[in-house]
Amino acid sequence: MFESKGGVLLIGGLGFFLLAFLANGVVPILLYRHIPEKTAEEVVNRRILYQFEELSRRYPESFEAAFGEVSVQTCAEALRLGRQVYISEGCWHCHSQYVRPVSNESRRWGDVSRSEEYQNELQRPVLFGTRRVGPDLSREGSRHSNDWHAVHFFQPTLVSPDSPMPRYQWLFDGSPDRPNRRGLALITYIQWLGSWLDSYPYYEDLQELEQEDF
Amino acid sequence: MVADESQTAVPSIDTRRLVDRPLVLCYYFAALAYLVISMLGGILMALQLVRWNVLEGIEWLSPGRWRMVHTNAVAYGFLANAFLGTLHWAIPRLSLRPVLSRSLSWFIFWAWQFIVVATAAGLVLGPSLQAEPWVVKLASRWHIPLSVGAQALEWGETPFWIDPLALLGLALVAVNFMAPIVRTPGPMYVSLWYFMAAFVWTFLTYAMGNFLPEYVVPGTSAGAIAGLFIHDLVGLFVTPLGWGLMYYFVPIMLKKPIWSHGLSLVGFWGLAFFYPLQGIHHFLYTPIPMFLQYGAVISTIAVELVVTTVIINFAGTLWGRGRDFWDNLPIRWFYTGMVFYFLTCLQCALQVTLTFQKLIHFSDWVVGHAHLVMFGVFSMWLFGVMTYLFPRLLDRQWASRALCEWHYWLSAGGILVMSSDLILAGIFQGYWWAALLPWDVSVMGSRPFWIIRLVAGLCMAAGVVCFLINIAWTARAGSRAADR
Amino acid sequence: MGGQICTSRLTHWVTAVLAVAILVPSMVGFANKFLEFAVLVQQDNAGAFAIAPVLNYLLASAGFLLLLGWATRNGMFRDVEQPKWKMLEQERLLDSQQSAAGWSVDAKQTSRTERVE
Numbered sequence: 001m002f003e004s005k006g007g008v009l010l011i012g013g014l015g016f017f018l019l020a021f022l023a024n025g026v027v028p029i030l031l032y033r034h035i036p037e038k039t040a041e042e043v044v045n046r047r048i049l050y051q052f053e054e055l056s057r058r059y060p061e062s063f064e065a066a067f068g069e070v071s072v073q074t075c076a077e078a079l080r081l082g083r084q085v086y087i088s089e090g091c092w093h094c095h096s097q098y099v100r101p102v103s104n105e106s107r108r109w110g111d112v113s114r115s116e117e118y119q120n121e122l123q124r125p126v127l128f129g130t131r132r133v134g135p136d137l138s139r140e141g142s143r144h145s146n147d148w149h150a151v152h153f154f155q156p157t158l159v160s161p162d163s164p165m166p167r168y169q170w171l172f173d174g175s176p177d178r179p180n181r182r183g184l185a186l187i188t189y190i191q192w193l194g195s196w197l198d199s200y201p202y203y204e205d206l207q208e209l210e211q212e213d214f
Numbered sequence: 215m216v217a218d219e220s221q222t223a224v225p226s227i228d229t230r231r232l233v234d235r236p237l238v239l240c241y242y243f244a245a246l247a248y249l250v251i252s253m254l255g256g257i258l259m260a261l262q263l264v265r266w267n268v269l270e271g272i273e274w275l276s277p278g279r280w281r282m283v284h285t286n287a288v289a290y291g292f293l294a295n296a297f298l299g300t301l302h303w304a305i306p307r308l309s310l311r312p313v314l315s316r317s318l319s320w321f322i323f324w325a326w327q328f329i330v331v332a333t334a335a336g337l338v339l340g341p342s343l344q345a346e347p348w349v350v351k352l353a354s355r356w357h358i359p360l361s362v363g364a365q366a367l368e369w370g371e372t373p374f375w376i377d378p379l380a381l382l383g384l385a386l387v388a389v390n391f392m393a394p395i396v397r398t399p400g401p402m403y404v405s406l407w408y409f410m411a412a413f414v415w416t417f418l419t420y421a422m423g424n425f426l427p428e429y430v431v432p433g434t435s436a437g438a439i440a441g442l443f444i445h446d447l448v449g450l451f452v453t454p455l456g457w458g459l460m461y462y463f464v465p466i467m468l469k470k471p472i473w474s475h476g477l478s479l480v481g482f483w484g485l486a487f488f489y490p491l492q493g494i495h496h497f498l499y500t501p502i503p504m505f506l507q508y509g510a511v512i513s514t515i516a517v518e519l520v521v522t523t524v525i526i527n528f529a530g531t532l533w534g535r536g537r538d539f540w541d542n543l544p545i546r547w548f549y550t551g552m553v554f555y556f557l558t559c560l561q562c563a564l565q566v567t568l569t570f571q572k573l574i575h576f577s578d579w580v581v582g583h584a585h586l587v588m589f590g591v592f593s594m595w596l597f598g599v600m601t602y603l604f605p606r607l608l609d610r611q612w613a614s615r616a617l618c619e620w621h622y623w624l625s626a627g628g629i630l631v632m633s634s635d636l637i638l639a640g641i642f643q644g645y646w647w648a649a650l651l652p653w654d655v656s657v658m659g660s661r662p663f664w665i666i667r668l669v670a671g672l673c674m675a676a677g678v679v680c681f682l683i684n685i686a687w688t689a690r691a692g693s694r695a696a697d698r
Numbered sequence: 699m700g701g702q703i704c705t706s707r708l709t710h711w712v713t714a715v716l717a718v719a720i721l722v723p724s725m726v727g728f729a730n731k732f733l734e735f736a737v738l739v740q741q742d743n744a745g746a747f748a749i750a751p752v753l754n755y756l757l758a759s760a761g762f763l764l765l766l767g768w769a770t771r772n773g774m775f776r777d778v779e780q781p782k783w784k785m786l787e788q789e790r791l792l793d794s795q796q797s798a799a800g801w802s803v804d805a806k807q808t809s810r811t812e813r814v815e
Contacts, residue, residue: 005396008407011765012486013414017450019758020442020490021422023509028438028502029431037432066345081345088341088363090278100499102572103648115501118433125366125427126437128497132576133263135653162654164263170273170342181345204650232792307792308785403781466789471782479778487762508735509752515727522720 038120040076043192047142047200049075051191055146055184059177066181075188082189083122085182089168096129097138097193110139110194110202117196122189134165139194142201149187151176232306237319239607241299242600244327246682248291249593251334253675255284260668264661274338282337282364282371288588289369289447290380291330296596297455298326298387301409303603304462305391308406314393322386329372329380336373337364367440369447370424377424384420388413404478408458411486415450419443434501441502442493448587449489456592457481457524460548463599464531467545468538473530477523484520488513498571511566518563525556543618547598550626554590558583561637573648578663579640586633589625589674597625597681604685613687617680624677632670639663 053070056063067074086092098113099105106112117138118126129136144152151158154176156165171183179187194200261267262277269275302319306312313319340363343349349362364371372380392413395406402410423443427436465472472478494502494510528549532538538545561583564570574580601618605611612618639660646656739749769775 005402005410008402008410009414012407012483013411014418016486017415017418017446017490020446020493023491024442024493024506025422025426025435025439027506029435031503032433032435035433081350084344084361084363085341087366088279088337088344088361089276090281090364092366093278093281093368096576098500100572100575102499103644104650105647108647108650113501115434118437118501120432124432124436125440126433127366128437128440128500130368130496130576130580131578132647133657160654162658164265164657166262166267166277167271168276169271185345307789310788310792400784401777401781403785405785462785465782465786469786471779471786474779475782476775476778483762487758508738512731512752515724515731519720519724526716 032115032119035116035119037124040079040121041072043120043122043196044072044075044079045195047195048079048188048192051142051146051195052078052188055187058146059150059179059184062173062178062180063184066184078185078188079122079192080185081182082185082187082192083127085171085186086189087127089186091137092127092129094131094133094165095135095137096132097127097136098129099136099138105136108204109136110199111197113138122192134163137190137193139197139199139202141191141194143203146187146191147177149190150179150183153179153183153186232310232312233303234312234316234319235607237323238299238302238603240323241295241302242604242607244323244330245292245295245299245596246678246685248287248295248330249678250682252284252287252292253671253678255280255287256671257668257675259284260664260671263664264668273342276341279338279341279363283334285369286333286337286371287330288593289452290333290372293452293588293592293596295326295330296600297452297459298322300459300596300599300603301391301455304405304459305394305409308403308462309394309398311394311397314390318386318390322383322390325379325383325386329376329383332376332379333372336362336376337371340364340373365424365428367423367427367443369444370420372424374424374428377420381417381420381424384413384417388417403461404472404475404482405458405462407482408454408461411482412451412454412458415446415454419446419450423447437497437500438494438502438506441496442490444496445493446490449485449492452588452592453489454485456595457485459599460528460552460595463544463602464528464548467542467548467602468531468535470531470535473527473533477527481520481524481527484517484523488517488520492517492566495566498566498568498575507568511568514566515563518559521556521559525552528552543622544598544602546622547594547601550622551591551594551598554586554594554629558586558591561586573644574640575644577640577643577647578636578660579644582633582636582640585629585636590629590633594625594629597621600681604688608689610688610691612684613691614684617684617687620680621677621684624673624680628670628673628677632667632674635663635666635670639667 049070049072052075056067056070067078099109099111101112117123148159150172152160152165153168153171155167155169156163168183171186172179194202258267258269258275259277259281262270267277270277302313340361343362362373365374365377370377391409395402395410398406422439423446426439427443431439461472461478491513492510494506495514498507498511532545532549539549540546565574565579565583601612601621642659642663643656646659735752
């Protein structure tokens, strides 16, 4: 059994692998099966539509060429493409997308991540990430303006002098005020992150001003 | 002591036919080519982090894309090719039978090179095509992922359309190698158990990791499976092949059997049982249920005890032959790798606890750990195997012993400095983050560590250059050296 | 043999040191985790969920141990060390056949990288 070929193949090769798959894979699937998976259209909300429209006014020509007009459909399309750019340019290897309940993370980034947030088309496969060279992005939406992001993608050191982030000039047609289709999509995607939360936009140590200060 | 001749003597083997030496050589050359490419990608990323990257702004040399080429070229280009080449040497010699088919072997070789090159091309060129209208049209018509570039799975960034091909390749590999193994009579040697299990595991792991999170489940459940995939890829593909080769090469080099074959049985079954249960420990403190995270932590600590038995077994084999560690270069590579393996596992037992995770998750600690495993252990072992086999494949002695030594010392020194530097950097980064200092503090504070990492990486690359020069000299030296 | 006593004493010491070095930290770790587990189980309703994976592991390990016992009873471990001798013998045979076939490096078996005189 333990030295025989059948034992090695069936118990070691198949049996234990399946046991692990049951314990590590099937259990979470069963636990979360009641949370419906949303499509990209369903996760489009008023906040991201506002940012999307802002993009269309700020860069009218580029936006017209890339997405036409502002609608839930075009916004969802931009989110899908933006997510693919985020993946294929390797953003997710230097930026994580989950806030842990430890190490003061909820103070720096905002609410601790919950399973419901990941149950949608844009988290398939999930983009938890493994390394934070740059900040966590799961609550990044609206922390910066659209034009800040455009300049930042064009040349990060212009707005963030110490940043080791590379330039992504191929997301633009020559200058930071002319983002192309991929560039607009990526900005939309980043602005969407966290837009479903009550604490949106999240600012670290934000002090609400008293009424009489105005 | 020696088993009787009737069992061992297989008189009618054509030893020339047993091992296809040109095939092994081709696998090794391919492996080394991808290793060089991977190292260039690593250096590019290291230069970017310290902001000395003069090639910045060129789309096809984007560090983000080459970071993925770096890891994929190591896993599927270097390690997989080097393992396949070595298996073509080890399995026929262990089972005294050739592989299923010589032409199938060559087909697999070329198919695998296609898969690796296509992956690299997809990772580097794919993102540029992302917004092309025909890609969008295809994607929406066939409901396929829009991505022509990377797939969002760490260590599995292979573009989605290559995955089925790679899976087919792995199935063919399994069939080709399994044929001689199943025909071997009697109880098998430990290496063969590891190889057999590895073929099944690699296939299943690849299928699970590349298809389920992409097509079947979203979100957190997919995260649990992705964790299992990353983990199994190291533990059920690289580790069993690596240990299987160690159980073969160490005894034949020392000309004495492994200390205890029975203990190796414990090691094998311990690995088979505990290792796959730990996938979720890669994503502690995520929304994955906490009780599953605890389970993964417990079985990780259990597997460290299993690792100890394997280490004791190899220490027992070397016992009394300590000189060989210094004199015998492949043995030195092997045992250095084992020391690193033990250190990695010790580190793993610490870092997997929730206490450590609070501090070091997301930091360079993890990067240091990954390099220690992939380079410090498995690449070192394969360099040792290559150092042993190249003279046999080319049928001549190494042209320069000194270059072999340089290769060893640059690699061993480089990885030691790199991993300790990154592990230390990770601790600093963890404290900077937890202390809620501005983010730039952690970036600027990491700079000295990143510069040291760059230097260490250049040393490791220089070691490989020494190795390549040595191979070229050896190959060109003609039969002159062999006559001496 | 004269060295026998010395060796066995050494073996005892190595065993003792190893036992302390491995067992003490692992037992401390285990006790610690067990306490955490106990606290967790008592905490709330969801805490009882933590028993599920532990039960899984216990059941699977128990099955595995039974299989081990069964295999031992059937004599599967009577000659467990034999394959390692067979492997070395095979390798020796292959090398001698190859040297007969004219592969010089195999014949010498000790290239300069492997041993310095």
